[in-house]
Amino acid sequence: MSNYTFEEIRNIIISFIEPKLIKSDFDKNKLTDETDLLKDGILDSFDFIDLVVYIEDQTNISVDLSQLNFDIFTTLGGFINEVLLQQK
Amino acid sequence: MKDLVTHFFDNVSKLSGHLAVVEDCRQITYGELGVLVKKIAAEIEKYGAQPRVVIYLHQGYDAYAAMIATLLAGGYYTPINMEAPLQRHLDVFSQFQPNIVISTKDLSDSLMLTKKDIALIDVECLGSDLLEKNVKSHDLAYVIFTSGSTGKPKGVMIPCDALNHYVEWAINAMKITDKDRWSQHPNIAFDLSVLDIYGALCGGATLYPLTSNKDRLLPAIFIKKNQLTIWNSVPSVIDLMIRARQVKKENFNSLRLLTFCGEPLLFRHVQAIFAANKDAVVNNTYGPTEATVSCTLISLNVDNYHQYCERSVALGTPIPGMKIELINGISPDEGEIVLIGPQLARGYWNNETETLSSFITMQNGISAYRTGDWVVRYKGQLYFRERLDNQVKVRGNRVELDEIDSVLIDIGYKNVCTIFVDGNLYCFIETIQVLDQSNLRSILKSKLPDYEIPTAVYAIDSFPRNANDKIDKKELIQFCCSD
Numbered sequence: 001m002s003n004y005t006f007e008e009i010r011n012i013i014i015s016f017i018e019p020k021l022i023k024s025d026f027d028k029n030k031l032t033d034e035t036d037l038l039k040d041g042i043l044d045s046f047d048f049i050d051l052v053v054y055i056e057d058q059t060n061i062s063v064d065l066s067q068l069n070f071d072i073f074t075t076l077g078g079f080i081n082e083v084l085l086q087q088k
Numbered sequence: 089m090k091d092l093v094t095h096f097f098d099n100v101s102k103l104s105g106h107l108a109v110v111e112d113c114r115q116i117t118y119g120e121l122g123v124l125v126k127k128i129a130a131e132i133e134k135y136g137a138q139p140r141v142v143i144y145l146h147q148g149y150d151a152y153a154a155m156i157a158t159l160l161a162g163g164y165y166t167p168i169n170m171e172a173p174l175q176r177h178l179d180v181f182s183q184f185q186p187n188i189v190i191s192t193k194d195l196s197d198s199l200m201l202t203k204k205d206i207a208l209i210d211v212e213c214l215g216s217d218l219l220e221k222n223v224k225s226h227d228l229a230y231v232i233f234t235s236g237s238t239g240k241p242k243g244v245m246i247p248c249d250a251l252n253h254y255v256e257w258a259i260n261a262m263k264i265t266d267k268d269r270w271s272q273h274p275n276i277a278f279d280l281s282v283l284d285i286y287g288a289l290c291g292g293a294t295l296y297p298l299t300s301n302k303d304r305l306l307p308a309i310f311i312k313k314n315q316l317t318i319w320n321s322v323p324s325v326i327d328l329m330i331r332a333r334q335v336k337k338e339n340f341n342s343l344r345l346l347t348f349c350g351e352p353l354l355f356r357h358v359q360a361i362f363a364a365n366k367d368a369v370v371n372n373t374y375g376p377t378e379a380t381v382s383c384t385l386i387s388l389n390v391d392n393y394h395q396y397c398e399r400s401v402a403l404g405t406p407i408p409g410m411k412i413e414l415i416n417g418i419s420p421d422e423g424e425i426v427l428i429g430p431q432l433a434r435g436y437w438n439n440e441t442e443t444l445s446s447f448i449t450m451q452n453g454i455s456a457y458r459t460g461d462w463v464v465r466y467k468g469q470l471y472f473r474e475r476l477d478n479q480v481k482v483r484g485n486r487v488e489l490d491e492i493d494s495v496l497i498d499i500g501y502k503n504v505c506t507i508f509v510d511g512n513l514y515c516f517i518e519t520i521q522v523l524d525q526s527n528l529r530s531i532l533k534s535k536l537p538d539y540e541i542p543t544a545v546y547a548i549d550s551f552p553r554n555a556n557d558k559i560d561k562k563e564l565i566q567f568c569c570s571d
Contacts, residue, residue, distance in 0.1 A: 023543055025529035038301045044538065045305045046324075046483065049332045065332055066309055070302045 003087050004059055009080045016054045017042055033077025048074070061087045091248065092255045093159050093222055095290035097122060099266075106266055107294045109149040110314070112303075116149050121289075124149070128157035128190065129219035131209045135188055138226040139163040142184060143276070144177075144191035144199070146170050147297045150211045151276050152285050154190040155230070159248070162223035163188075166231045166243070169277035172537040174198055179241055180233050183437060231437050232279045232377050235487050235540070237478065239494030243437030244377045246279075250431045254380045255286045257407050261385065262318070262345060262371075264291025269342075270318040272297040273307065273325060278485070279377045280349055284320050293318070308334030315342040322350035322484025326357045340364040347371040349382045350484040352400035352472055358393050366390040374403040374472075377486070378446070378457050380431040383410040386469075395467075402469035412470070413456070414463065421465040424476060426456045433457070480508040485539045487513075492542065495535050496528075503551060505559050506542065509568045513542040516551070516564055523547045 017037070021028055024041045037043045043051060052063050063086055072078030090098075099106075104119030116124070132139060141158045143165050145151040151167065158165040166184050168177050177199070189196055190209045201208050229251040236242035258264070270288040272295050274280040288295040296314050303310045308329045311319060326348075329335045343365055348357075353372045361370055369389055375382035386396060386404030396402040406412050409430050414423030426448075432455060435443035450456050460477050463470045478489040492506040496517060503518035517523065523545060532541050552563040 019543075023529070023541060025526060025533060038305070041538070045301075046328055046331075048305055049328055053331060065306055065334065074301060074305075 004061070004084070006080055006084065009055070009059070009083050010076070012055060012058050013051065013076065013080065016051050020047055031076065033075065033080075035076045036074050037076060037079065038074040055083060059083075059087075089252060089256050091252045092286050092290050093156060095255070095259070096125075096156055096286075099289065099292045103266055103292050106292070108289060109152065109295045109297070111148055111297060112300055118292075121149060121153060123218065124153040124214075125157045125160060126218035126220065127214045127216070128153055128209060128211065129160040130217035131214060132157060132161035132163060132188060132190075133219055133223060135207055137162060137223070139187040140184060141165040142181065142186040142189045142191075143167045144170070144189050144196055145211065145276075146195075147272065147276055147281075147299050149295075149297075152289065152295070154211070155276075155285065156289070157219075158190075159225065159229060160219060160222055162225045164226050164228040164230055165190075166233060167276040167281075169275050169537060170195075171275065172277075173534050175535050176241070176537060180243075183233070183240065183243060184231065228434065230282075232277070233437075234377055235479070235485075235491050237488040237490035237494075239491050239498065242439065242442065244279075245434040245437055246380055247434055250380045250433065251282070251286070253409060253430045254282070254382075255290050257409075258283055258287040259291040261407070262287065262291075262347070264288070264293050264318075266292040266294075268293035268318055269314055269316045270295050271307075271311070271316050271320060273304075273319075273321045278350075279381050280320065280322065280484075282381050283347070283349075287320075288318075306332060306334060308332070308336075308339040311343065312339040317342060317344045319343055319346045321348065322481075323348050323353045323357050324351065324483040326361065330356070330360050335360045335364045337364050340368070343368050345369050345371065347373060349373045349375065350486075351481040354400055355397040358388060358397065358401060362390045362393065372396075372401045372404055375427070375431075376457070376459050376461075378433045378459075379410070379427045379429075380433070383407055383427060383429065383431055384412070384470075396469060398466060398471045400472055402471055403463065404470075413450070414465070415458075422463065422473075425459045425461045425463055425470075426450070427459060428454055428456045482508070482511070482513065482539045485537075487540050489513075492532075492536065492540055495532055499531060503559075505551065505561070505564060507561055507564050507568065509565050512544075512568075513540070514564070514568050515542045515545040516548050517545065518549070518551050519547050520549060521547070 026042050068082050073082045100118045100122030106118050108118045108121040109116050141163050143154045188207045192212050193210050227247050229246050229248045231243040231245050233241035233243045270293045272284040298304050372386050373382035374384045384404040384406055386402050411428040413426045415426050417423030446458050462473045480487050489506040493504045496504045501517050505516045507514050552560040554560045
């Protein structure tokens with residue numbers, strides 16, 4: 001079973017947050033790896049936890065939230081990297 | 089009965105070196121907090137007797153000090169939800185018409201206070217005067233603005249006597265001591281925060297506000313990090329912790345008491361809590377803002393909780409001094425809850441009509457408040473069934489669906505209907521035009537707090553209607569479920 005790549009995780013995340021972009025009125029084209037999913041109002045804390053559960057379901061990676069680097073994990077890029085770290 | 093300001097200053101004397109509030113980057117002892125309160129109160133007093141104060145600060149000890157200072161100075165306050173949009177703040181300002189705003193220069197910039205002749209007390213720039221004496225109080229303590237069905241927020245006026253009654257109950261019932269470390273999760277504009285703030289500071293406990301995104305995302309880790317003994321929130325936060333798989337022994341073992349209010353507490357919440365900590369006590373409490381935070385209590389432990397869970401946990405029995413009656417039920421074991429007792433609000437701010445319709449006089453001449461909550465009595469306990477109106481709880485936040493409708497009506501749509509399905513809000517607009525979703529979202533976001541923004545807005549040619557020509561909400565709900 002091969003590991004997921006950065007791009008693959010990114011696509012999984014985008015598929016989850018796309019409907020939320022409508023609710024938060026965030027332009028999809030403005031999404032970058034620096035976009036902060038919480039601070040930029042795309043996800044609230046409930047959505048964020050749902051995202052983690054969604055990624056776990058889609059990839060079988062078990063994400064231990066208490067291990068995350070809190071300074072960066074709420075950004076799109078930061079979150080993907082944290083998930084990749086936990087994949088190992 | 090001691091009033092809460094006296095309780096607080098007793099703790100300032102007895103526990104002056106003890107930590108009162110611990111924030112991420114700073115903390116304050118009871119002694120220091122007492123000085124801060126007196127400094128703010130001295131500033132307030134300069135502006136005359138019984139002032140109306142807006143508290144325009146983020147969650148934290150400046151805000152808590154501002155509240156106590158206002159009461160010390162004989163005034164009354166309304167706290168603003170700093171997470172809500174500016175327009176919402178301005179709506180409250182225009183209704184409340186404050187004399188004073190307690191804030192900082194930066195935070196209050198967009199309010200343009202000098203143009204409106206409202207004084208600013210800047211907590212970052214206080215004088216050194218201290219107000220020592222408790223000035224003659226106004227009979228109101230605070231006004232909390234909640235979602236209003238007309239589109240304008242509705243101000244609930246809580247008298248000092250009501251607040252003092254509640255705080256006295258809380259410190260005794262929860263047996264608060266200086267060993268307690270208490271969470272402060274609810275936003276200060278929601279009256280559930282009153283329990284934390286006054287319960288802790290009048291009980292001698294240390295208060296821990298959860299302010300950062302990280303703490304609010306993973307509250308269980310915050311509980312463990314600070315070894316909290318008391319947790320207070322709406323039940324939705326336990327859902328958050330359960331979904332994040334954080335309700336475990338290692339995170340919960342310091343807690344001796346968890347207390348909930350604001351929405352139905354469910355079996356799965358309680359089951360998860362006791363699985364993590366079998367020695368904890370879980371209090372379920374019930375009550376509207378109009379009866380000062382809550383006025384019932386049921387205490388659950390690991391041995392008894394199964395008996396009190398139906399669709400949701402029992403509401404409990406009235407706290408000393410408060411009474412519940414049921415009206416309009418076909419049998420005496422069901423009906424709308426009507427509340428009686430010293431914790432009742434005086435009414436709604438500048439809204440005689442709504443006040444008269446909700447605050448009634450019973451047949452025996454006693455004043456009562458109609459809650460709009462329909463309940464059933466089963467095996468001696470009351471269980472919530474449904475609301476009688478269009479009010480819902482979105483993650484514990486009180487929302488009048490009509491308020492969301494009114495924003496869309498204000499921009500010109502004639503027929504609008506917001507429904508609430510499975511925790512999501514959906515708006516339907518009767519129109520043959522294509523909706524500019526982006527524009528609608530901007531407008532909604534500028535007027536309403538986050539939790540009131542609908543998940544989707546649909547255009548519908550014409551509303552399905554029932555035999556009475558009313559919008560058939562059941563059909564709309566089915567549409568959402570099948571989507």
